[in-house]
Amino acid sequence: MTNKSIYRIISIYFILILGISIFSGCGTPGQLTGGPKDTKPPKILKMEPKDLSTNFKAKKVVITFDEYFKLQNESKEFSVSPEMEKQPLLKVKKKSLEISFPDSLEKNTTYTLNFGKSIADINEGNIIKNLTYVFSTGPKLDSLSISGKITEALTGKPVLDAIVMIFPLNRDTLFGKKRPSIYTTTDSSGNYTLRNLRKGLYKAYTIKEQNGDKIYQQTSDEVGFIRDTINLNSSLKDLNMVTFKELASSFRIIDRKLNTDGSIFMTFNQKLKKPNITITEPSAIDASKLVKFSAHNDSVKIWLKDLSFDSTKVSITEDDKLLQSVKFTRGKKETYTRNLVPSDNLEGNLLNPNRPFKISFPLPVESIDPSKITLLEDSIPKNGLKLQKDSTDLLSVLIKYPWLPKSIYEIKFSAGAFTSIFNAKNKEFTKKFELANKDNYGTLQLKVKTPESGKQYILQVIDDKKNIINQNIVKSDTTLKFANYRAGIYYLRILYDTNKNGIWDTGNVKLGIQPEKAYNEPKELSIKANWDRNEDITIPKMP
Numbered sequence: 001m002t003n004k005s006i007y008r009i010i011s012i013y014f015i016l017i018l019g020i021s022i023f024s025g026c027g028t029p030g031q032l033t034g035g036p037k038d039t040k041p042p043k044i045l046k047m048e049p050k051d052l053s054t055n056f057k058a059k060k061v062v063i064t065f066d067e068y069f070k071l072q073n074e075s076k077e078f079s080v081s082p083e084m085e086k087q088p089l090l091k092v093k094k095k096s097l098e099i100s101f102p103d104s105l106e107k108n109t110t111y112t113l114n115f116g117k118s119i120a121d122i123n124e125g126n127i128i129k130n131l132t133y134v135f136s137t138g139p140k141l142d143s144l145s146i147s148g149k150i151t152e153a154l155t156g157k158p159v160l161d162a163i164v165m166i167f168p169l170n171r172d173t174l175f176g177k178k179r180p181s182i183y184t185t186t187d188s189s190g191n192y193t194l195r196n197l198r199k200g201l202y203k204a205y206t207i208k209e210q211n212g213d214k215i216y217q218q219t220s221d222e223v224g225f226i227r228d229t230i231n232l233n234s235s236l237k238d239l240n241m242v243t244f245k246e247l248a249s250s251f252r253i254i255d256r257k258l259n260t261d262g263s264i265f266m267t268f269n270q271k272l273k274k275p276n277i278t279i280t281e282p283s284a285i286d287a288s289k290l291v292k293f294s295a296h297n298d299s300v301k302i303w304l305k306d307l308s309f310d311s312t313k314v315s316i317t318e319d320d321k322l323l324q325s326v327k328f329t330r331g332k333k334e335t336y337t338r339n340l341v342p343s344d345n346l347e348g349n350l351l352n353p354n355r356p357f358k359i360s361f362p363l364p365v366e367s368i369d370p371s372k373i374t375l376l377e378d379s380i381p382k383n384g385l386k387l388q389k390d391s392t393d394l395l396s397v398l399i400k401y402p403w404l405p406k407s408i409y410e411i412k413f414s415a416g417a418f419t420s421i422f423n424a425k426n427k428e429f430t431k432k433f434e435l436a437n438k439d440n441y442g443t444l445q446l447k448v449k450t451p452e453s454g455k456q457y458i459l460q461v462i463d464d465k466k467n468i469i470n471q472n473i474v475k476s477d478t479t480l481k482f483a484n485y486r487a488g489i490y491y492l493r494i495l496y497d498t499n500k501n502g503i504w505d506t507g508n509v510k511l512g513i514q515p516e517k518a519y520n521e522p523k524e525l526s527i528k529a530n531w532d533r534n535e536d537i538t539i540p541k542m543p
Contacts, residue, residue: 039126041120042065042067044063048061048062053135054141055138055139055303056136058102060099061099063097063099063133066095070120071118072118073118076213076214077115077118078113080181083181083247084101086102088100091465097119105137106137108139109140110198110425114130114184115133120430121164130184132195143235146235146236147193148164148192148238149189150186150192150240152222153465153515154504156518158186158191159243160188162208163180164183165207166183166205167182168202176215179214183214193388194309199232201231203225204225205509206243207224208221222243224241226239227512239409245506246507246508249269249510254268260337261363262303263302263457264314264328265301268299271297272293275300276318277289277314279313281282281327290421292364292394292395300316302314309330311327311328313326340418340425344357344431346431349432350434351434352484353484360396360397361418361420364421365394365395366420368389368418369417369419372413372414374412376412377404377408385400386401399411406434408434411430411432413431438484439529441483441486441529442527442531442533443532444490444525444537445505447475447535447536448474448479448539449477450474450477452541455542456473457494457496457539458494458495458504459474460495461488463488463490464488464489464491469485470482474539487527487528489523489524490526491524492520492523494539495518499518517543519540519543
C-alpha cells in the first residue's frame with residue numbers, strides 16, 4: 001500500500017469520526033448539565049387581540065409565550081364565565097396557544113377565560129397561576145371585583161392555593177355538583193382577588209381540595225362560605241372566609257381490616273362521643289372481647305380471645321342507636337403473627353420525674369411474671385419494683401419505684417415476663433435510663449381575664465410542634481397553673497365555646513353554620529428550666 005493510499009484512508013476515518021461527533025452532539029439540543037434549576041413559568045409575550053379588549057369580534061385568541069409549554073388537566077382547570085354551550089377549543093402551536101370559539105358570543109357581555117393551572121413549561125412543569133384573559137363584546141368591561149383573605153378556622157393560618165369561587169344566586173345549587181366558572185386561587189398569604197365581575201347577586205365559597213376537580217367533596221376537602229347573599233353593586237374588599245372540615249352528615253366505616261395478629265381495626269368518618277362495640281355473631285364471644293378506641297373515638301381496635309369462628313359480625317352503637325354493622329370472615333387455614341415488642345415513654349434515656357415509667361405493647365397484657373424482671377440501681381441489684389396494668393390503657397404497664405436523681409437504672413425483662421392475649425410472650429429486652437433533673441422543668445401560671453360574664457371558653461396550651469398538651473374550660477376570671485413543663489416555646493389558643501359543650505364545633509355548609517371562633521395568641525410563651533413564668537392573658541371579645 002502506497003503512502004498516498006494510507007493518507008487517504010486516515011483522512012476518511014478522521015472525517016467519519018468528526019461527523020459522528022457532530023451528529024451525536026446535535027441529537028441532544030438544550031440538555032444542559034449543572035446550573036440553577038429553572039423555577040420560572042412561561043412568560044407571556046403577546047396576546048392577540050389584546051387582553052381587556054372591548055367590542056370584541058374575533059373568532060379566536062392567540063397567546064404567545066417565550067418558551068415551549070404544555071397544557072395539563074385543561075378539562076378541570078380551564079373555565080369560561082359566563083358559560084358557553086360549547087366550550088372554547090384550546091390548541092398548542094409551537095410557543096402559542098390558540099383559543100377558538102365554536103359558539104357565537106352574546107352581545108354586550110364581558111367574558112373571562114380562566115386557565116387555572118393548565119399552562120406549564122415543558123421541562124420543569126412550572127405553572128402559570130391564575131392566568132385570565134378578559135374581553136367584552138360591548139363597548140365596556142365589567143369592572144367590579146371581590147378581594148379578601150382565606151385562613152384556617154382553628155389555627156388562623158393563611159391557606160395557600162385555596163379555590164375561591166362565586167356562583168350567581170340562581171345557580172347556587174351547583175356548588176358541590178359542578179365546577180365553578182368564576183374562581184381564583186389564593187397566594188401564600190391567603191389573599192385572593194376576583195376581577196371583572198358584573199353587578200348581581202352571588203354566593204361565595206372556598207375549598208381546600210385534595211383531588212383538583214374544583215368540586216367540593218365533603219369526605220376529603222376543607223370548606224368555607226359566606227352565609228349571606230352578596231349584593232354586588234360596587235367592588236368589595238375584605239370578604240374573608242375561614243376553612244374547616246365538616247363532620248360527615250351520616251356515620252360510615254371508611255376502613256376495616258382483620259390484622260395479621262388477629263385483631264380487628266376500623267376507622268370511622270366521624271368522631272363519636274360515647275361509642276360502644278358489640279359482637280352480635282357469634283354472640284357467645286362478646287363478653288371476652290377487648291376494645292380500645294382512639295383518643296377522638298374515630299377508630300377502634302378489637303381483640304377477640306376466641307378466634308374459632310368462620311365469620312363474625314360487629315355492631316357500632318352510640319346512645320343505644322345502631323350506627324352500622326359489619327361482617328368479618330376468617331380463612332379456615334389462616335395463621336397469625338404476634339410479636340410482643342415493647343415501647344416506652346422515656347425521653348431519650350431520661351425518665352420524666354413527674355410521670356410514671358410506662359411500657360406499652362401492641363397487644364393487651366394478660367399477666368406479668370415479676371420473677372423474670374430484675375432491677376439494677378448503679379449496677380447494684382434492688383428490690384421493690386412494682387408493676388401494674390394501666391387502668392386507662394389496656395396496652396400499657398406502669399412501673400413504679402422510688403427513683404433517685406443521678407442514679408443509673410437498668411431493668412432487664414427476661415423472655416416471658418409479659419404474657420398477652422393469645423398467649424404471646426415477650427423476648428428478652430433491657431431498659432437503661434436515669435431520672436431527669438427536676439430543675440429541667442418549669443411552670444407556667446396564667447392569670448386569665450374574661451371579656452364577658454355568662455360565656456364559656458376553652459384555653460389550650462400548644463407546644464412548638466403544634467400539639468395540644470393541655471386545655472381548660474374557662475367561665476370567669478381565673479388563675480391556671482401548668483406545672484412541670486419541659487423548657488421550650490409554648491403558645492395559647494382560645495376557643496369560643498358558644499354552645500358550652502366543652503369542645504370546638506366545626507361548621508356545616510348546608511345548614512349555614514359557621515365553625516366556632518378561635519383566637520390564637522401571637523405571643524410566644526417561653527418556659528425556662530427551673531423557672532416559674534407568670535403571664536396575664538386577657539381573652540378578647542369574640543370577633
